[in-house]
Amino acid sequence: MKVVGIFYAPKTCSVLKIYLYSPPCFLASFLLESTHSTILKRGVFVPVGIIVNSIAIFLGGICGGLLEERLSDRFKQEITLIFGLCSMGMGVSSIVLMKNMPAVVFAVIIGTAVGLAFHVEQRLRGAASVMQKPISKLVGEQTHMSQEAFQIQLVTIIVLFCASGTGIYGSLDAGMTGDHTILIAKSILDFFTAAIFACNLGYVVSVIALPQFVIFFLLFLGAKLIFPLTNPTMIADFKAVGGFLMLATGFRMVNIKQFPTADMIPAMVFAMPFSYLWTAIIMPML
DSSP states (O other): OOOOOOEEEETTTTTEOOOOOOOHHHHHHHHHHHHHHHHHHOOOOOOHHHHHHHHHHHHHHHHHHHHHHOOOOOHHHHHHHHHHHHHHHHHHHTTTSSOOOHHHHHHHHHHHHHHHHHTHHHHHHHHHHHHHHHHHHOOOOOSSHHHHHHHHHHHHHHHHHHHHHHHHHHHHHHHOOOOOOOHHHHHHHHHHHHHHHHHHOOHHHHHHHHHHHHHHHHHHHHHHHHHOOOHHHHHHHHHHHHHHHHHHHHHHHHHHHHOGGGGGGGGGHHHHHHHIIIIIHHHHHH
16 A cells, blocks of 8 residues: 655654545645645644545535435445444544543543533434435435434534544544644545435435534634643543444444433533543542
8 A cells, every 4th residue: 555645743743644635636746745834934824624524524425415316225324334444433433542541531421411411312303303304405305315314414414524523532632733634634534425415315415514514613723722721631531432422323324322422412512521520539548
């Protein structure tokens, strides 16, 4: 397997290698190399990674909608299983980074309880129906799925695109350091994921690019306030909580178990505070 891009992130002292052969890889290579150096030299942080990620989802949704009739049902079903498997693998790789298991578990449980109490998933399902109606009027009904099945799948990918630990951390990192490596690398996967789901759900998938951009851009703007308050342990535990969301999303995508992934989103808010409290207050008492 040939390495087509190696990128060094000075802030995190990490190296990212890209082994893909597809055209998006070369576009990502160009963007990673040019934007990272140019933006830092100018001292102005532009949300390039967020823009590229949102465009990737939008174009993926359009391409998937156009290819809907040309792909067999068997292909759609089995490639969805592969994406679910990838989501679970990425979730596990994030979970193993955790530093404080009690804090992470506590954040997941308390956060999910808060989400269930405020009916986050039900609200997202309502928003999914609202998103579908204007698209259906413009291009006609594209999906033959039941309304409930449609809402379940759409909520699943909303969580995958808008509430993944990788995306949230990437937005914070871009806002603080100007390094868009994480988000641009994520864009490659999101493009193909959006395309495959759009084959089942239609053009409505491309609309998810809008709320994703808003969420990530707000994180990008608030990064200078949030990032200085964190430490490597808090970030690792935050990624671990995001890993649990991605693992649950993977189970949901392959129809093993319908975890309340949208209701788990508030756990991301509790991750860093609980990690800090465990390290600074509880651990010294033990």
